Amino acid sequence: MICPEKIDTLLEARWIIPVEPAGVALRDHAVAINKGVISAIVPSAEAHARFAPEEHIVLENHALMPGLVNLHTHAAMSLMRGIADDLPLMEWLNNHIWPAETRHVDSGFVFDGTRLACAEMLRGGITCFNDMYFYPEASARAAIASGIRASIGMIAIDFPTAYASDADDYLAKGLALRDEYSRHPLLSFCFAPHAPYTVSDRIFNKILTYAEQLDLPIHIHLHETRDEISDSVKVHGVRPIERLHRLGLLGPNLIAVHMVYLDNGEIELLAQQGCTVAHCPSSNLKLGNGLAPIVSLLNADINVGIGTDGAASNNRLDMFEEMRFTALLAKGQSGGANMLPAWQALQMATLNGARALGLGALTGSLVAGKSADIIALDFSSLELSPCYDPVSHLVYAAGREHVSHVWVNGKILLNCGELTTLDERELLLRAEFWRGQMAAG
Template sequence: MPIATPLLDLLLVPDWLVPVEPAGVVLEGHALGIRDGQIAWLGPRERAPQAREVRTLPDCLLTPGLINAHGHAAMTLFRGLADDLPLMTWLQEHIWPAEGRWVTEAFVADGTDLAIAEQLKGGITCFADMYFYPREACDRVHRSGIRAQIAVPLLDFPIPGARTPDEALHLAIELFGELRHHPRITIALGPHAPYTVSDENLEKIRVIADQLDAPLHMHIHETASEVEQALKDNGERPLARLARLGLLGPNLQAVHMTQISDEDLALLVESNTSVVHCPESNLKLASGFCPVERLWQAGVNVAVGTDGAASNNDLDLLGETRTAALLAKAVAGSATALDAHRALRMATLNGARALALEAITGSLEVGKAADLTVFDLSGLAQQPVHDPVSQLIYATGRDCVKDVWVAGQQLVEDRRLSQMDEAALAANARAWGARIGGRNE
């Protein structure tokens, strides 16, 4: 007798389904089944197995959950604090002093909660974070149900939560061991930038990263002045220095990379290093333009990130991806650069690859986690729908996010957070704003 197929927990039946892998495919008349938190079935809806629940999604597009490959989650509480300033002025005269005064474990917990809520409502199912008190960030991720890579920040000078680089490294090793089997959290080492970490400490970080097989997350070539200062100080471009120290490779996530010479490109290609593009932060801080199309054509994996809300000022990855697609065309001087399908891939599967999560998430494939986002394309601004992916990238905002699942758990239902209290989050953020702005003093 034939073996009965186990019931699906949930069958989703959208008008359009974009698996991302294979590339460039839009499926109509298809459904996706979830069982035990994973994608258990995908195929024509008339062949779908039985399910405990069937949900029809008219006028909706089902995609993999978006992946925000770089940010500083708790900095949501500094949103709008110091705008319209160049990077180093912004950092040295405003952000670093504010962090010195305000950043505590409570600040990180509350700011991370706010960031998680904003990201979930924007269709993001996984994010990469680099900020102080990473244990608090891990706790908030664990509670919320979202997926994340938490990078432990490593700098040569004292930071909130770590008095020395060795103390920060010890914390990273500790967290890595504690969470290595967590289903939704991975730990990375986060050397802040080439100009804030010495060769000696970078070598320590490389040894630990190699021993743990841990990801590395680092701001690199963010501005032309960073590269120029490095050449002046030691006659070496930062990327070449990192190559000399053995840090380049598939575990490195090189964030920003607005300055790329032919030699830099060759190093990225040879080492299989991923680049994380943060176009809106780079535009706002006038940091430069990452040549995305050039990298893509050379075979470099390019993901997309929002950066922190203090420099963006939002965590809207769909909007970020639209900006990335438009900017790529202008930088390349070609209207065909970074088309809509590749832009969506950059915001999903490429992000998963950068974070070493491509076996788990980033595309709609049987066996992967059910990390899913549903976009409602029924609005006037989305009509008519000739190509749902083009409509998503060029004509749709994050307000069209209808439903979000992470590992099969629904975290956004009909545009509302199902596990978090939005009113309480907003009230708490306003209270922090009053304290930081001096309105309580």
């Protein structure tokens, strides 16, 4: 007689959507988890005979899927949600956001703001986020406190702040932080030069050298507005993408955020160089910047992930909303209802983002050997009934309010809608404290 294999957790659900292979929905299957890793995904009857779990969770009306990967955000800016709405990007930055950051942003602000963002993201099924902000050491501590997976941006910008005196100082502090947390199981790092208009060629060259030595992604705002492009032509004689190409930054490690204004030659160049695009539809729309040519990017076989951007320009860290917008806008732009089907939007919000961050072997899909970064959605509500195709439902019908459970690395962080690692009441008090600080000027 063969003894059942002892494991930590067995999850059973009505459906399991693994993302790999694409478009598949497994009915009446179970996920076996041990030591934070997916051991197997098998039919429930087989799982009962094969495994002896310490914890057995049966979710009869739920769909299990990989946790969402937020490929671009500024988590701490959750504390700036709504302070300067309905303004174009550069007016928003120059007259409101940057002055507010100068007055208020410190490590305490970033720690509290990032925890607030982590709570919102976890409740919305996001298990991994790619961050870009000042005081990244505070972002790292906040992510660790919440238990979420995070790619921490080592920001670089060519003007002084309370955090750093110049771009070299930003990089030195970022690299020291990476050294400190290089072995942490939930943290990874990327270089995060803010944008071509705030970073010099010298610093870009320095970042490229470090990125090649350390094999780390480079995460940057790029081609977000028409003004950015025209200013680059005036100052550098070329559009920003061409400038970065001449500097050697275009390549498989580049995560280019927004990418609204692209010509056919630039799309071809991005494809040739293997770059990733982080698509942020809500932020682009809200700031009036336009719509990225997602269909053309996908047709060129460019890896496209999805991000929320920060809550100051979105104002939600809601990847279900971004997924739905991504699919619908692609259909509207192309005039083809068959463009960007649900399975592809789901892959963009999970596996594509993980691959961009160098985490594709670790997260982004439910596959044996990967970390157990899993979310469950409750399909028993009226607005999700009836369900003919759970993959379609995840993109077009379900929302973050249907997320009931979240596991990261096998640890439960949201249990029946309740956060397990963060104190909601304390977060609300800290948010109100910072609202008072910012309202006082």
